[in-house]
Amino acid sequence: MQNSATGSRLANLWDDAKASAMSQSELLLYRSNLLGSDKRITNYGGGNTSAKAMEKDPLTGQMAEVLWVKGSGGDVGTIKMDGFATLYMDKLRTLKDLYRGVEFEDEMVGYLPHCTFNLNPRAASIDTPLHAYVPRKHVDHMHPDAIIAIAASENSKDLTAEIFGADIGWLPWKRPGYELGLWLEKFCLENPSARGVVLESHGLFTWADDAKECYETTVEIINKAIGWFEGKLAGKAAFGGQKVQSLAAEDRRAIAAQLMPAIRGMVSGQQHMAGHFDDSDAVLEFVCARDMEALAALGTSCPDHFLRTKIRPLVVDFDPQNPDVAATLAGLPDAVDAYRRDYTAYYERCKHANSPALRDPNAVVYLVPGVGMITFAKDKATARISGEFYTNAINVMRGASGVSTYCGLPEQEAFDIEYWLLEEAKLQRMPKPKSLAGRVAFVTGGAGGIGSATAERFLKEGACVVLADIDATALAQTAEQLSNRYTSDVVQTVTMDVTSEAAVDAAYANACVAFGGIDILVSNAGIASSAPIEETSLDLWNKNMSILSTGYFLVSRAAFKVMKAQKVGGSIIFIASKNGLAASPGASAYCTAKASEIHLARCLALEGAPDGIRVNVVNPDAVLRGSKIWSGDWLKERAQAYGKDTADLEEHYRQRSLLKRSVLPEDIAEASYFFASENSAKSTGNIINVDAGNVQSFTR
Structure with missing residues (x-):
């Protein structure tokens, strides 16, 4: 009944030594982080916790009872103190006099800011009344798979009584809000010995007057449910x-x-989507099962599940016993279109006069028999989390269908949460997506100065990045630095030799599995060599051509294949060189290979235009800082060619430029970003020289 280690019990992680010196609010944070650290208890962003504590009122100087409760949009596993809303309990109780009934309960959310304690800017969530009116100091609301499996069963009330007796009560389905808060208060007052309640199709509430006792009650109740299911499901398919x-x-x-x-191409009409692939044991068991399609059609039960995954997934027509990927690909457009029509019909059946407009009608979750689960969302983290939520839904269906009949949330109830005006208001408050949100970039030479700077520029704008490099050690170091700044969700690496056709194809396949596809290629892998023509060996000539010409061909060809499959265009950027336009003494192999890159880009711009694939060139010159090619013989060779000491070479290049400025990796990254972004949507076949001005490389 969990994401992993099926059947294992939750550990009691409470540490008395750590907790001994904590205030009530600090104990709340400690308890919350412990609960959120295990997905068997609740998934990312799911559930909420609270504590009622006496605090000094900044206005009166008197002690006042204050509700600390997880704020809107937070996650209990990663929450900090500033993630909790704080409200005066006396004002929250006064709200009861303003409540006009269930038809008007949404207006109560507008009163919550008036109850704010100490000018706390953290917005209170719609779940605030569910905590405020429970007459206990500490309250946990979690979404454990084992409990939701009970809550989503046809006879959930009877199962709750069978498992927990009078210790844990049961309440019928009710959308979270003010009315449910009053229901919880009434239940507590009428059942003073109860330690919690199961909410039908929703989750678990537990409470106590001590923080440790509340935490341990939550763990105990979940473990009891896990143990009960183990006994009931043992030996059952x-x-x-x-x-x-x-x-x-x-x-x-x-x-x-x-x-x-x-x-990805089919679902990226409104915005580019990032993908995630999951073939874990729990997922494979479900997608290979006899009842998978019937259960998937019922939809999910817990509100947190379908808000992340939509009400139901799309089952891809694929037979792993007779695999025919071409036939599946040919049938996908009709399947995706049918899902959109079905979702639109659901919207039309359920909408109210004041419902928000129809949102993206594409599926989030795609189940592929024998293969696994694919999810798509506006960014990689959301796609991954959506997959985690559907895995929770799978666990719930496994338990509920094993002991009873699984019940999805009624369609109208699901719609009323998905298109809740309060939920819409939350969506409208979200910041505008960054310029490369949902885009996936593939950067060769990703561990070098230009490659890593370009990756960071793209990451700042919301892109996912695959770093490819032949130097595994440098690649790992670069990836660690970028992951620490932008999270491991959006940074992937692949050790790749650009001259190997098999390695390039494998790298692109990995990128597609990691993120769903490719939108941007920055072909940057390179070497540099310097030798008079009579001293240029055939091996040196071929090495330049292999990496700087053939390598650019191979990675571009692979990018074209993916981009054409997606049918949403793309941007290919070649990092060439001033030397591709302006000859240099003693570097014929390098200069010729760089000229080849530039002409290849022009050819590809012609081929790519009908499919919206733009191909452009950035020409750097003398990027010494952070550049791997300047750390070897090239530095000495160029210094010798110009009769300079190596320490003086950067100043030599700066002085020879028209603008008398040094060129940095970040400058090349900025030019690459221009070509990758919509700022250059009408540019293809172009060259930007980033060389501080060199008259020989002026394009004519």
Whole structure:
């Protein structure tokens, strides 16, 4: 009944030594982080916690009872003190006099800011009344799979009584809000010995007057449910038993790599989407099961689940026993279109006069028999989290269907939460997406100065980045630095030799599985060599051509294949060189290969234009700082060519430029960003020289 280690119990992680010196609010934070650290208790952003504590009123100097409760949009596992809303309890109780009934309960949210304690800017969530009116100091509201499996069963009330007796009560489905808060208060007053309640199709509430006791009650109740399910499900085949055999791991990834770009292109009409692939044991058991399609059609139960995953997934028509990826790809447009029509019909059936407009009608979750689960969302983290939520839904269906009949949330109730005006207001308050949100960039030479600077520029604008480099050690170091700044969700690496056709194809397949596809290629991998023509060996000539010409061809060809499969265009940027336009003494192999890059870009601009694939060139010159090619013989060779000491070479290049300025990796990154972004949407076949001015490389 969990994401992993099925059947294992939750550990009691409470540390008395750590907790001994904490205030009530600090104990709340400690308790929250412990609960949120285990996805068997609640998923990312799910559930909420609270504590009622006596605090000094900054206006009166008197002690006042204050509700500390997780604020809107927070996550209990990662929350800090500033993530909690604080409200006067006496004012919250006064709100009861303003309540006009269930038809008007949404207006109560507007009163919550008037109850704010100490000018706390953290917005209170719609769940605030659910905590405020429970007459206990500490309250936990969690979404454990084992409990939701009970709550989503046809006879959930009877199961709750069978498992917990009078210790844990049961309440019928009610959308979170003010009315449910009053229901919880009434239940507590009428059942003073109860330690919690199961909410139908929703989750678990537990409470106590001590922080440690509240935490331990939550863990105890979940463990009791896990143990009960273990006994009931032992020896039973889940989901009606296995229908098909899952494919081998490498085959699953290969198929996902083909399906994901096609699906991504179909669902990226309103905005670019990032993808996530999951072939964990729990997912594979479900997608290979006899009852998978029937259960998937019922939709999810817990509100947190379907807000992340939509009411139901799209089951991809694929037979792992007779795999035909081409046939599946051919059928995908009709399947995606049918899902959109079905979702639109659901909206039309359920909408109210004041409902928000129809949102993106595409599926979030795609189940592929024998292969796994694919999810798409506005960014990588959301796609991953959506997959985690549907895995929770799978666990719930496994338990509920194993002991009873699984029940999804009624369609109208699901709609009323998905298109809740308060939920819409929250969405409208979200910041505008960054310029590269949902885009995926593939950067070769990603561990070097220009490559890493370019990756960072893209990451700042919301892109996902695949760093490719032949230097595994430098690649790992660069990835660690960028992941620390932008999270590991958006940074992936692949050790790749650009001259190897197999390595390039494998790298792109990995990128497609990691993020769903490719929108931007920055072809930057390179070397530099310097020698008079009579001393230029054939091996040196071929090495330049292999890396700087053939390598650019291979990574571009692979990018074209993915971009054409997506059918949403793309941007390819070649990092060439001033030497591709202006000859240099003693560097014929390098200069010729760089000229080849530039002309290849022009050819590809012609081929890519009908498909919206733009191809442009950035020409740097003398980027010494952070550049790997300047750390070897090239530095000495160029210094010798100009009769300079190596320490003086950067100043030599600066002085020879028209603008008398040094060129940095960040300057090349900025030019690359211009070509990657919509700022250059009408540019292809172009060259930007970033060389501080060199008359020989002026384009004519």
